[in-house]
Amino acid sequence: MYIAPKIISGANTATLLKDLKGAVLVVSMEIPWNLFREEHDWQPDHIHMVEDMDLATLERLNKTLPPCDIVVGLGGGSCCDSAKYLAWKRQCRMILVPTIVSVDAPLTNMIAVRVDKTVQYVGDIYPEELIIDHTLIQKAPKELNRAGACDIASIHTALYDWKLAHDATGEAYHPDVAELAAQCLAELDRNAAEVYDVTPKGIDTIVDLFRREVEFCARIGTSRPEEGSEHLVAYNLEHITRRHFLHGDLVGLGVFTMARLQNNSPDWAADLIGRCGLRYTVPDASPQEIRQCLRTLRAFKEHAGLFYSIVDERDMDEAFIEDTLTALGR
Ligand SMILES: [Zn+2]
Structure with a gap:
C-alpha cells in the first residue's frame, strides 16, 4: 500500500x-x-x-x-x-x-x-x-540533476499513448489521473529555468513532481501516465548498444522523436526538454545507433511484449528517420 x-x-x-x-x-x-x-x-x-x-x-x-x-x-x-x-x-x-x-x-x-x-x-x-x-x-554535475526532469517531461508523450491505447485496445484509462499528470508537466514547464540552474526551487520541484507521480501511478497500478513510447526508445537504445546511458539522455531523445511521430506539439516538447537541460541529442550514441533504434522500435516492442503506443499505429519510414536526425542536429 x-x-x-x-x-x-x-x-x-x-x-x-x-x-x-x-x-x-x-x-x-x-x-x-x-x-x-x-x-x-x-x-x-x-x-x-x-x-x-x-x-x-x-x-x-x-x-x-x-x-x-x-x-x-x-x-x-x-x-x-x-x-x-x-x-x-x-x-x-x-x-x-x-x-x-x-x-x-x-x-x-x-x-x-x-x-x-x-x-x-x-x-x-x-x-x-x-x-x-x-x-x-x-x-x-548539473547535467545529472537536470536529467531528473526526463521522467516528468515524458508525461507529454506518455499521456498521448495512454489515450491512444485506450481508444484502440480498451486499456483502462483514468481521465482524472491524466489531468493530475498534465498538471505535473505544466509545473515542470513553469520551473524549467530553476531545474536547469539546479536551484533549491529546481531541486524541490523535481522531488515534489516525482512524489506526485509515484502517488497517482500507485493509485491506478500502472506507470502509463509517465511511461509511453519515449521509454521504448530508451529501452531499445540500451538493448541495441548493450551500453548503459544516463536515463535522462535516452528519455529526452524519446520525447523528441515520439512527439514528432505523434504529431503532438513537437516544437513545444523540444523547447521544454531543451530548457530543462536534457541532453536529448544523446552525445554517447552514434547517429547510426539512433537510426537503428528507430528502425527496430516496433519489432523490439513486439518481441519484448511491451505496451501499445503510437509505435503500433504509425510507421517510421527512412524519410521520417532522416528528418528527425537532421532536426536533432545528429
Ligand atoms: Zn523513466
Missing part, C-alpha cells in the same frame, strides 16, 4: 543524521560519501560502499553486513536502491539521502536489480523518510 514520504529539504539538512539513535548502517559510494564528509564529520556504526546491483550481491550483503536499527542510503539511484533492498529484507527503519535527483528511485517502492545483466524489479518498500540536502545535491 502507498505510504507518503516525509521530506525534509533545505541547505545542509543531512546534518540531521548525526542525531540518529541506534545502530546505523550507511550504504553509499566513494564520490557521494566524500562529498558528504566535506560538510559533516559524522561517522556511522558501519558503512558499506555499493559495487553493483546484482541480486546475488544484494542477497549476500543482507547476510554478511552487521545487524542495524536504521539503514541510510546516501548517493544516487544504486545507493538508494541498495538501502531499500536491505531495509525491505530486514524490516528496519530507512532514511534516504539522495545526492543527485537524476532518477525517481528515492520515491518508488520497487528496487531495480540486475539478473544476468538485465534489469528486474523486486521488493515493495515505500521510502518514508527523505532528506533532501540542497548543499550536497548542488555539488554534483
Whole structure:
C-alpha cells in the first residue's frame, strides 16, 4: 500500500543524521560519501560502499553486513536502491539521502536489480523518510540533476499513448489521473529555468513532481501516465548498444522523436526538454545507433511484449528517420 514520504529539504539538512539513535548502517559510494564528509564529520556504526546491483550481491550483503536499527542510503539511484533492498529484507527503519535527483528511485517502492545483466524489479518498500540536502545535491554535475526532469517531461508523450491505447485496445484509462499528470508537466514547464540552474526551487520541484507521480501511478497500478513510447526508445537504445546511458539522455531523445511521430506539439516538447537541460541529442550514441533504434522500435516492442503506443499505429519510414536526425542536429 502507498505510504507518503516525509521530506525534509533545505541547505545542509543531512546534518540531521548525526542525531540518529541506534545502530546505523550507511550504504553509499566513494564520490557521494566524500562529498558528504566535506560538510559533516559524522561517522556511522558501519558503512558499506555499493559495487553493483546484482541480486546475488544484494542477497549476500543482507547476510554478511552487521545487524542495524536504521539503514541510510546516501548517493544516487544504486545507493538508494541498495538501502531499500536491505531495509525491505530486514524490516528496519530507512532514511534516504539522495545526492543527485537524476532518477525517481528515492520515491518508488520497487528496487531495480540486475539478473544476468538485465534489469528486474523486486521488493515493495515505500521510502518514508527523505532528506533532501540542497548543499550536497548542488555539488554534483548539473547535467545529472537536470536529467531528473526526463521522467516528468515524458508525461507529454506518455499521456498521448495512454489515450491512444485506450481508444484502440480498451486499456483502462483514468481521465482524472491524466489531468493530475498534465498538471505535473505544466509545473515542470513553469520551473524549467530553476531545474536547469539546479536551484533549491529546481531541486524541490523535481522531488515534489516525482512524489506526485509515484502517488497517482500507485493509485491506478500502472506507470502509463509517465511511461509511453519515449521509454521504448530508451529501452531499445540500451538493448541495441548493450551500453548503459544516463536515463535522462535516452528519455529526452524519446520525447523528441515520439512527439514528432505523434504529431503532438513537437516544437513545444523540444523547447521544454531543451530548457530543462536534457541532453536529448544523446552525445554517447552514434547517429547510426539512433537510426537503428528507430528502425527496430516496433519489432523490439513486439518481441519484448511491451505496451501499445503510437509505435503500433504509425510507421517510421527512412524519410521520417532522416528528418528527425537532421532536426536533432545528429
Ligand atoms: Zn523513466
